[in-house]
Amino acid sequence: MASLWSNSHPTQPLILGLAAAVVVFGTAALSGGTLFLRGREALIAEVRSDLRRTAVVAAAAINVGWHRQLIDPAQEKEPLYQQAVAPLRNILRSTTSIRFIYTCILKDGHVYFVLDPTPQGDADGIEGEDHSFLMDRYDEANPVLRSVLAGGPAATDEEPVIDRWGTTISGYAPFHDDLGNAVGCVGVDIDLEQYEQRLGGMWSALWLGTLLALACSALVGVVVGRSAASLRQARLLADENAKVLKAERLVADRANRSKDEFLAVMTHEIRTPLNAVIGLADLLLAGGADDEQRRHLSTIRASGEHLLSMLNDILDHSKIDAGHMTLEELPFSPREALANVLSLMQESANAKGLRLELVVEGPVSDGVVGDPVRLRQVLLNLVSNAVKFTNAGGITISARATQVGGPITFSVVDTGVGMDEVTRARLFNPFTQGDSSISRRYGGTGLGLSISQRLVKLMGGVISVESAPGRGTAFAFTLPLRVTNRRTTSVPRSTTNYQVPVFHGRVLVVDDHAINRQVAVAMVKRLGLDVEEASGGRAALARLASGGIDLVLMDCQMPELDGVATTAEWRLNEGAGRHLPVVALSAAVSPADRERCRLAGMNGFLAKPIRLDLLADELSRFLRIKDTAAGPDVGARGGGAVVLDSQVVATLRSLDDDPAAFVQLVDSYLRDASNTIASIVFDGVAGRREGLAARAHAMKGAALTIGLTRLAKALDIFERIALTPDEQALASAATDLEQVFAEGSAALRAERDRG
Template identity: 40%
Template sequence: MDEPSRDVLQDAGPADEAPGSRTLLWVFLLLLCFGAAVGMGWLVLREIEDLGTANSDNAQWSLAQTEVEFLQFQLAIERAGEEEVSLDTLRRRFDVFYSRIGTFASASTYSAVRSSPEFIAANEEITDFLDAAVPVIDSPDAQLAAALPALSAEAQALLPQVRALSLAGLASFAESSDERREDVRRTLAQMVGVLGLLLGGFALLTNSFRRLYRVSRRQAQAMERAGDRMRAIVEAAADAILVCDRDGAILDMNTAGVRLFGYSREEGIGRRALETIYPADVAPALQEATRAFFQEDGRAGTTALHYETEAVSRSGRRFPAEVSIARTADETDPIYVAFIRDISRRKEAEEGLTEARDKALAGERAKAEFLAVMSHEMRTPLNGLMGTMQLMRDHSLSQRQSELLDRMHSSGRLLLGLVNDVLDLAKFEAGKLKAERRPFSVSALLDGVVETTATLASSNGNSLRWRPLTPGLDIVRGDSRRLRQVLLNLVGNAVKFTRAGSIDIEVERLPGEGGLVEFRVADTGIGIAEAQLERIFQDFETLDSSYSRQAGGTGLGLGIARRLVGVMGGEIGVESEPGEGSLFWVRLSLPPAEAEETPLPGQGGNATLPVRPLDVLLVEDNEMNRFVARGLLESEGHKVTEAVDGRAGVEWAESHPFDVILMDISMPVMDGQTAARKIRAGSGRSATTPIIALTAHALPEEVERFREAGMAHCLSKPIDRKVLSGLLRGIAAGYSGGSVTMAEPASGLIDRAQLGELSQTIRPADLERLLATFRAEMDEGVTRLTASDLPPAELGALAHKCAGSCATLGLTALRQLLGRVETAAKRGEVSEGDLAQLPELWAESRQALDAWQGEQALTE
């Protein structure tokens, strides 16, 4: 802050908090004193005027003349007796004296004299004399002449009283004059005091005015400097600034406004802002929005209106603008200040960034799609190879053939693991990797991890074991599949870099809230340098060590493990020293599962259970699906009873005690969810039998409803023989957990592994008949789906039926497309784009199916 501003603040301190109020008080007091002085002066003038008038002198002269007139009356009596004067002259002298005495009694001039005791006493005697003398004076001349001696004697006796009357009156007048002079003196003294106060007040007022003048001058200078600074700021601003009145007329504009809009300041002032700076098609809406904002939402002086719009210059150039409008707090005559910025470059930059972002996202999507497609395409033949090797185990093999098959299967699993790693990486980059929360057994999961990696560990001369550090830690809720993948990566990494050592897996529940569980994988391998601890979790990162060239690897395992742990909301880390081994740890929130959420044995790992024949109720409306499912079940030694719809399934469940019920979801007459509820709500012989939902396609929210309907598990079509066998083994062992699981869909036009497994299950003649029926049904179904205008409900039912058949026979792409059609129909929509792709995709799928069938015929 500059010096003038500080001076202003100092002058406006506590001593001068309200100079204006004190000045007004001083002015009021001075005016009061001035009024008092004027009043006193007027009184003094009155007194002086009274003293200067002749009334008092005349009265005193009259009093002084009283004795003279009485003496003249007395002399007239004596001379009338000597006949020197006439009796009329005597009477005239008597009347003059009488009149004089009467004047004393009635004239207001003598009111003060009449209150004097001496005057009263003398006046009474004189009045008595006069009253007694009146008859004598008014008598005839003879009587008057005879009474003159007596009258003369009485007059002679009255002379002292007349003299006393005159002296008393003069004394009274003298005293009154003295008092009036004293009053005038006192008034003059008071007047002098008031005038002194007035002069002092004028001096103080003058000093106050001088102080106010200094303060106001400093404030004016500070305001002038602030105004200069503000003008400099406004003129230097890159944004156009317009000052408008309440009617929208421009009062002022800065240099930036002149440059932006092309009007000189003289041309711009007075013009309406809306008509000057906004296009005609934009101005009305802005005017209404601005008025509504300040009338309803905005408070003057405390808020501003911000928006982006389009402005126009004098030359007609339209450009995007950012506008901010504020209003002063004066409600009677408000001023509006608008800041307008040309954001053309910013918009161009945003468009450039958006385009760059879109290109980057497109590149990322292309990369993710490429990885996903390649991974799926690679996994499809791998699944075929793995399935074929699994089918080969059903035949009699020599020991050498079994060993070769084991090596092939191990290599296939390794290659499939790499493909799955790349696919998981693509899923993570696409944001489609999400954690699950299902009950599983920790012990079963770790048993499976040890069983899977035991062969590889022993081949390197390592011992592998796991042990719990927290007693009773077993059934928890979490994502067992991804946790298993993480632990397999960590154990596999430990096995690769350890020779003739030990690998220990430990699990411990940590204290505190959140249900944290820590898994530790410790090895006695070569260890890792501290500088490399962060690198090992990066993608495609391999360390140059004595074992690295022998172990090989893509360097994706730990990077994917880190991502999977992050998806599950946990932490992963490592502690290691070169030559001392490594310890990898994973901390996850795995709260204990509820009692009713016990999972099936084998879901957490690869544990096997003894198989016993089960009595299975198969509820399925699709004949083809029933045929295939029956073949799978009977090949495992189970007894199968078929029901063609939900109502028939309920009737069978009420009358017969089944071990397990396989329930399709979408069926005529009664759907699977309704049938499951009726079975659970009834008291039939299978009311408590585990129910497994079968569906070709289901939304996530629908899967939750399956569980609410009483279905313990959910299998997606096509039914995976291994998964189905695991579930049936668990049910045979007496487990009926509450988890609902969906198999991961395959990819490609056809799933050759599934078709190969199907060809091993069904006789060639039955398979050929099944495929012919399928082709006929699909020809009709695709024609109905694409050629007729079906309502969403019927469209969804038909798409579901066709998708179920495609799932059973491994037509993966067509099944997925039909699933999208079904999903849209369930939501009351019609997926026109997907329907348009059906004929072409069905033709391609049919051609691929025919090619596979031809290959099968040649091998036979």
């Protein structure tokens, strides 16, 4: 072959170069075209899937009884029509991509419009131009719409329609009566402008790729032509160039992906194994492990929690960067938030022999409005850093207010190693720590303080730091928290000393991921429940149709039919008087994700990775609890909780240096609670329900504050039973409540007398 090249015609290298250029260009063009076609197919599939889901959710909102009464065009001016069309009007206003939304019925072989929230008059002022009036006949109804009206499943048009309103595509979903008969359907027409823009972007990318391929092919041709004198070197160079081009193409493809999309996938994929690690460690810790096994399991769980914390730091930083971080506006108690942080960090401080103190100064309100979870995140970050960098002495967490209703200043002061001015200047930069050795010695991402600073800013405050080498560090920030009288929201509690309750019932676990199913099934069994599993939405619907299920744990992100669409379809076909509890399991935990689950008919929400105690709390809203030893059902006994939470007691004792203050607090609680509980029990046994649930609810908060966890659980169950007509269950719950209060009172008195 080498001799052939040495004696070849002088134009052969040029011919070979041109041939190589054509091959490279053709390959790139073919690959680009294939990617474009696949992208277009995926885009169309996404549009149809979203449209079908929107139609199903809209159909679930239709009041079938009202809809059936609308048979006369004159009724369009009546209140009944306005009430019936209101859900569609809300959907139309909240979803900008929807052009029209309406309902139709099939009568005597003809299709008629019923509901249409479109205003009666378009932008040109032509009366009724865009509005379909009640009982208008729709002679242009296509076969897809007629198929859905005849009882078929939800469907979409095969091709978009181009008219004076632009390019639209329609989706249809049926709604049924109590017997499962199709009564009518919802039609949704969406504007494809944004999808056409995305398609245009794909076209532009394809043309740009073609031009780049052309340039690359010309370059390859020149290189090959000039290298033809040495075949071996040319082949080696071609192989190397091919590898480089392939690597560059892969890097370019990754760089072109949306960062938000990447982070969403990363969240889901990392949380899946974490769900198994943390969940199975929880199950083993709740079992009969010996001391050495518990130490190993605690290490595994702590490592998983640390990895989850790092993941959350990265996601929070990205959300804040993108402007996607939203804060909650919830009532909460600053004192409770501080006490919770102290409780969570007490063990870490004790392990280093550090003193951890809580101080509240001035008129700090017990009820303010803000984001308790983000406040807790900032405080935990600051206290965690203080424990990390303090070897002797202690840490003080404080809240201070100078006037009622005024701003509250939170501070974390330690006696640790401190820092110099240079370190302080760069302290809040992302991915930055004091010096290069800190990450090796202490770990961490270097994101915590950056996130804390930006969260404080989002909450309307500014964080400051004072420090000197060897003299400790003081962080402080002031927040304008509005005072409220509304019932406060508790911040997440510690799971220390948590006792696993045992429930009655059968649960269906629905998840396409085998590891997630394994963890969820094991947790459900640990709670004493019978359990079945399904690997997808269709399988779940088939099993639910057979009955015998008391609650469903539904994963939200599944192929083909996801958890939201599965729940919406089940609610459409669920019989009258039946409402099966469905609890969402999701790695996506934004307010929008929670709202989407709620609108589909889900009753609860659990974020992955699932914690056994939070799963038990959620199930207790819907299922009856047995005793922790799996004995007979004890109703309102609240069997899963400890009688008296020692950490709450320790926190209450630390609030005042005078031991007499704790004694006075206990005596005051017992004096008030004894009379109130006795009154609740008396009325419960007598069946007098008026105001009973509200009184039990009020006592529940007081029980949690004083540390009587089992009593709070019993009051919660009693409150729910008081809202039902079951007289026997109410009397039994009242008797159990009396016994639980006696246990709690005795434990509280013993703690008081301990001094």
